[in-house]
Amino acid sequence: MSLEPALSTSPASATRAVPGQWVEFGSDKLLRLDCGAVLTPFTIAYRTYGTLAPDRRNAILVCHALTGDQFVAETHPVTGKPGWWEDMVGPGRIIDTDRFFVICCNVLGGCMGSTGPRATNPATGKPWGLDFPVTTIPDMVRAQAMLIDHLGIERLFAVIGGSMGAMQVLEWAARYPNRVFAACPIAGASRHTAQNIAFHEVGRQAVMADPDWQGGHYYATGAVPERGLAVARMAAHVTYLSEAALHRKFGRELQDRQGLSFGFEADFQVESYLRHQGRAFVQRFDANSYLYLTRAMDYFDLERDHGKPLAEVFRDTPVRFCVVSFSGDWLFPTTESRRITHALNAAGANVSFVEIQSDKGHDAFLLDEPEFFRVLQGFLAGAEIAWAAEGATATAGGDA
Amino acid sequence: MIQTLDGIRRDLSLLADMVEPGARVLDIGCGDGTLLAYLRDRKGVDARGMELSMDGVRDCVAQGLSVVQGDADSDLKDYPDQAFDLVILSQTLQATRAPDKVLGQLARIGQSAIVSFPNFGHWRAILHLALRGRMPVTPTIPLEWYETPNIHFCTIRDFLALVDRLGLSIVDAAILDAQGQRLKLDAHGCLANLIGAQAIFRLARNG
Numbered sequence: 037m038s039l040e041p042a043l044s045t046s047p048a049s050a051t052r053a054v055p056g057q058w059v060e061f062g063s064d065k066l067l068r069l070d071c072g073a074v075l076t077p078f079t080i081a082y083r084t085y086g087t088l089a090p091d092r093r094n095a096i097l098v099c100h101a102l103t104g105d106q107f108v109a110e111t112h113p114v115t116g117k118p119g120w121w122e123d124m125v126g127p128g129r130i131i132d133t134d135r136f137f138v139i140c141c142n143v144l145g146g147c148m149g150s151t152g153p154r155a156t157n158p159a160t161g162k163p164w165g166l167d168f169p170v171t172t173i174p175d176m177v178r179a180q181a182m183l184i185d186h187l188g189i190e191r192l193f194a195v196i197g198g199s200m201g202a203m204q205v206l207e208w209a210a211r212y213p214n215r216v217f218a219a220c221p222i223a224g225a226s227r228h229t230a231q232n233i234a235f236h237e238v239g240r241q242a243v244m245a246d247p248d249w250q251g252g253h254y255y256a257t258g259a260v261p262e263r264g265l266a267v268a269r270m271a272a273h274v275t276y277l278s279e280a281a282l283h284r285k286f287g288r289e290l291q292d293r294q295g296l297s298f299g300f301e302a303d304f305q306v307e308s309y310l311r312h313q314g315r316a317f318v319q320r321f322d323a324n325s326y327l328y329l330t331r332a333m334d335y336f337d338l339e340r341d342h343g344k345p346l347a348e349v350f351r352d353t354p355v356r357f358c359v360v361s362f363s364g365d366w367l368f369p370t371t372e373s374r375r376i377t378h379a380l381n382a383a384g385a386n387v388s389f390v391e392i393q394s395d396k397g398h399d400a401f402l403l404d405e406p407e408f409f410r411v412l413q414g415f416l417a418g419a420e421i422a423w424a425a426e427g428a429t430a431t432a433g434g435d436a
Numbered sequence: 437m438i439q440t441l442d443g444i445r446r447d448l449s450l451l452a453d454m455v456e457p458g459a460r461v462l463d464i465g466c467g468d469g470t471l472l473a474y475l476r477d478r479k480g481v482d483a484r485g486m487e488l489s490m491d492g493v494r495d496c497v498a499q500g501l502s503v504v505q506g507d508a509d510s511d512l513k514d515y516p517d518q519a520f521d522l523v524i525l526s527q528t529l530q531a532t533r534a535p536d537k538v539l540g541q542l543a544r545i546g547q548s549a550i551v552s553f554p555n556f557g558h559w560r561a562i563l564h565l566a567l568r569g570r571m572p573v574t575p576t577i578p579l580e581w582y583e584t585p586n587i588h589f590c591t592i593r594d595f596l597a598l599v600d601r602l603g604l605s606i607v608d609a610a611i612l613d614a615q616g617q618r619l620k621l622d623a624h625g626c627l628a629n630l631i632g633a634q635a636i637f638r639l640a641r642n643g
Binding site for chain 1: 482484490493494496497498499500501502503504505506511514515516519
């Protein structure tokens with residue numbers, strides 16, 4: 037296949053240019069990873085919106101998905117596009133930054149300023165590449181908890197996220213039940229399914245099959261596995277949509293031509309669209325980060341991680357949950373959210389569960405879905421009343 | 437004695453009168469959340485709900501209520517024993533596939549239960565069937581047989597017999613007319629079965 041030639045902004049230069057806040061945790065703040073390694077020092081890049089109240093009880097942590105980042109509610113510094121959840125987060129929005137202090141950090145292993153495979157390995161002075169330890173969703177959440185500590189926040193009013201973000205939300209609620217008042221896992225799952233692992237493996241193999249990948253040590257060579265990463269993105273992008281959405285958007289329409297080329301150009305609009313998605317993605321995302329983050333999702337399994345059935349993981353949890361799924365999402369289908377809900381019911385948790393009717397696929401959680409917004413608004417409003425009632429009696433701390 | 441000041445249906449208002457303030461309550465088949473919101477706002481209960489229709493669930497959650505999409509026939513088994521002080525099944529029993537099993541689940545997950553249902557033994561229903569030879573359509577049984585979700589109608593006496601068979605006892609009862617006005621009748625009597633259009637029972641396990 038032919039992808040358009042290369043990109044003016046290399047991923048490596050993008051990192052250094054990342055604006056926003058960051059915190060480096062030094063040797064006094066070790067991060068023990070699930071794989072057994074200890075990561076130190078490491079950096080977490082983040083953005084905050086709104087003002088932290090004097091009582092520090094208005095903080096909401098937003099967790100981004102696989103290819104998201106901390107720029108949730110502002111123009112993206114690399115792509116120039118709107119923040120990935122600007123419809124949801126901002127002044128007067130559902131997650132209202134006039135009232136809430138909203139935090140969003142780039143996950144550990146990411147490539148927008150937080151420590152990941154592109155960062156410098158202090159032992160060698162060179163980028164980690166594949167020497168970077170494999171990190172997990174619980175590792176990401178531990179790092180986020182350290183950030184929350186750093187910001188002086190004992191309890192979060194809410195943790196909210198979709199897809200990989202939903203995994204982080206569930207891990208937050210499971211690991212730190214006394215630090216989260218309300219949790220909203222959207223279009224998520226308590227473990228990555230075989231089908232999803234399979235799709236991720238296709239993407240990783242595409243990256244690793246690109247000669248420019250060079251075993252992951254491409255940073256100093258000037259070559260970047262753009263073609264492999266673009267193919268990975270194209271395949272993954274299809275899984276984020278739905279047959280109905282693809283048909284509605286493209287049908288069998290041809291791209292800039294009257295008839296078939298009888299060749300392998302992008303005859304169809306849908307091909308052209310996917311190629312564009314692939315090209316755009318490699319401008320802002322590091323191929324190795326893609327390997328690491330997809331791996332973190334594959335490894336995610338709350339029951340295995342906590343060594344007990346899901347209902348036991350959440351037994352008598354004080355966290356209020358709002359579980360949301362979308363009917364047209366075949367990547368994180370409603371059955372997965374229902375499974376979480378059943379376990380939360382069995383655990384005696386305070387839980388709401390809604391399936392939003394939408395044929396837009398997994399990506400629906402990022403789109404303007406009025407019903408979804410209405411549900412999340414209602415949930416947050418109800419939680420806010422209970423949170424205020426709890427008020428001064430709130431007990432803090434209690435890390436599990 | 438009937439409070440309809442808040443625009444809540446009279447039968448719901450009567451049912452709400454049976455609810456202890458501050459109780460931990462699960463309303464099964466909570467619809468758009470009218471009763472749950474009322475109980476939360478007026479009785480300060482810890483209000484949870486289960487509703488089959490997604491429209492209903494969305495309406496509830498959008499009001500800040502904790503409601504899950506679920507089916508009384510299949511999803512009550514997830515809840516632990518005695519998880520709630522009170523479980524409410526308001527005008528829903530007759531729409532379940534296995535009312536006996538649902539009642540059994542109610543008794544398992546709640547310290548007590550409140551069940552309300554339309555009485556199929558009401559004279560209007562009997563006359564409708566006897567004289568016109570057609571399935572009854574009455575103020576409390578408003579839909580034609582082919583479009584009703586109510587697949588397991590029962591009379592008050594049928595219900596009492598089932599309660600007895602399940603080893604449950606009646607703690608409180610209210611017999612209502614079609615307008616939701618309470619009738620001063622013995623729930624176990626023939627008259628209640630004949631002129632009660634709907635009934636509300638509070639149940640507890642024997643012993």
